[in-house]
Amino acid sequence: MSEKPKKRVWARWVVLAAIILGLFLFTGFFGIGLGIAPIMPHVYLPGEKLSETPILGIEGFYPTNTLVGLGLANLIVILLAVGVSSGVKSGKMVLTGISGAVEALLEMLYGITEGTAGKWTKQIFPWFATITLLVLAANWSGLVPGNETIGLIHEYKNGHPLIQAGPLTTIWEGGAGVDVESYDGKKYAVVPFLRPVSTDLNFTFALAVVAVVMIQVFGFRSQGMAYMTKFWNTKTLFSKPIFGVIDFGVGILELISEFSKILSFAFRLFGNMFAGAVLLFVIGSLVPVFAQAMFYLLEFFVGLIQAIVFGMLTMVFMAQATQGHGEHHEEEAHA
Amino acid sequence: MEALGINLPFFLVQVVNLIIMYVVVAKWIVGPISGLLEKRRATIAQGLEDAREAADARANAEKEAEKILAEAQAKAASLVREATERAEAAGRDVKAAAEAEAGKAREKAMAEVEDERSRILSDLRGQVAALSIAATQKLVGDALDDKRQHALVDEFFSGVKAGKVVIMEGAGVTGQSAEVTSALPLTDAEQATVKKDVLAKSGAAAVTFRVDPSILGGLVIRVGDKVLDGSVAGKLEGLRANLR
Amino acid sequence: MEVEAAKLIGAGLAMIGAIGAGAGVGIVVGGAVQAMGRNPDATGTIQTNMILGIAFAEAIAIYCLVVALLILFVF
Structure with missing residues (x-):
């Protein structure tokens, strides 16, 4: 009886902290938030390459993030089996x-x-x-x-410009706060x-x-x-x-x-x-x-x-x- | 195909991976779990079997108990019946004994009453005879000798004259049994005489004597279904009919 | 830009097919719920078949979605 409520209380504080962090990061209320508007991530149908060198030198067989996902799924199944x-x-x-x-x-x-x-x-x-x-x-x-x-930031033609926002380097969709000086004309996206x-x-x-x-x-x-x-x-x-x-x-x-x-x-x-x-x-x-x-x-x-x-x-x-x-x-x- | 991201090496990797995963899952997940399910099913079946056996045993025990109970009840019932019968028999015996006792006592009492009555009537007869002789002497004035008078009176009462029953003379009745009714009890000698004579004349096997004062004197003898009326009352009746 | 606009319109039109799938799923679930109401003992079998039916009906909507996604992000 004493163990479970304690855990719940702990989880409640985590949720509250996450909410406050989210509000702080994504909204500009009262001038205290950073007001970073989340961009629409790029949607890429095939698995994205993590590296440009093919595995074992086989043509077209690049290490992709879905391959990592496959490894994770396999790992879960094997752990269940064990x-x-x-x-x-x-x-x-x-x-x-x-x-x-x-x-x-x-x-x-x-x-x-x-x-x-x-x-x-x-x-x-x-x-x-x-x-x-x-x-x-x-x-x-x-x-x-x-x-x-x-993930890593790669250059991507349908992506968004990479800008300096204060101490942070971020992918920004553009808008009022864009620092035009740092914009090099290329577009980038995150490859998870x-x-x-x-x-x-x-x-x-x-x-x-x-x-x-x-x-x-x-x-x-x-x-x-x-x-x-x-x-x-x-x-x-x-x-x-x-x-x-x-x-x-x-x-x-x-x-x-x-x-x-x-x-x-x-x-x-x-x-x-x-x-x-x-x-x-x-x-x-x-x-x-x-x-x-x-x-x-x-x-x-x-x-x-x-x-x-x-x-x-x-x-x-x-x-x-x-x-x-x-x-x-x-x-x-x-x- | 390129735009969809499908290429042969990836595809083959996925196929091989799937087959490996099949082996892993079949060997280390499905195998143990189906074994577990089998074991659990067997345990449940065993449990059900045990429960069934227990239920059977209980049913048997119940049947046994029922049987024992029925036996006990039958035994108790038979005991009760026996006791009742014995009590009834005892009761019957006691009752019968009591009735017999009572009957004997009653008979004795009746006999005593009869004897008493006979004795009283005998005494009465003597007195009546003496009175009637005295009255006759007064009336007639002449003195018959005492013995003759007694014989006359006795004849009057017993209907017996010179060792013969008067009414039986020439009557010619026969029967199996005879009943002699007299107004006053007959003496033993008279009884013997009457008996001998009646037996000889009627051929009856037995003679019974009754006393009925209402016939006043003489004898009424019933043999079989015939009645010979030699009583004084009968004669008076006949006389009354003639006088009218 | 005209191509972009055409892509968006095409993707939107492709998703019209989801109407049929939605109606189909509704009919399947409605029938299954009626069946379960009439014969609660058969709930397990009905549920299995219901999920299969939903999967088949939903597949149509998924095809539409795939076509829309292909139009938007691939071509």
């Missing part, structure tokens, strides 16, 4: 702390998988868990303060050290491609070569005059839909997370204090939901691939 495995090895019946939360999440996901995949649960569930945990780690690592904000890997299309495409490939693998494992008839359905082409042709056409459409799944997976996650990041930028530049906190909460939920949705869609498609499709097509053809 925590969970050591927690289970210690013989406890119920895990505590973070590994307990992971266990609760995975138990829920296991329940969903069991309800959908049936006897293939044991094979499908690790993919579900991997994708969900990795994407969740990537999404939530983007919410850590300092992410996408602390860290950016969540789920805002990198390479990551989302890699996940999507692996997921779709594994869906096909599960299809072949469960049905053998009969799985091919899903895409190349010549069984009824000549026996049924019109419906056979329709069945064949549906098979081709299924083949196309497998490729559209890749796009859909990749862009859903990327779009959500990238849009979330842009949203935070925009809100931060419009209302310097308070408002961003609300959108942090929103991003928290979006990150969780997108992670679960990515994993769950993969799981559902895998489960569908393990079940027969022949009779399903018949129904569709006659509907």
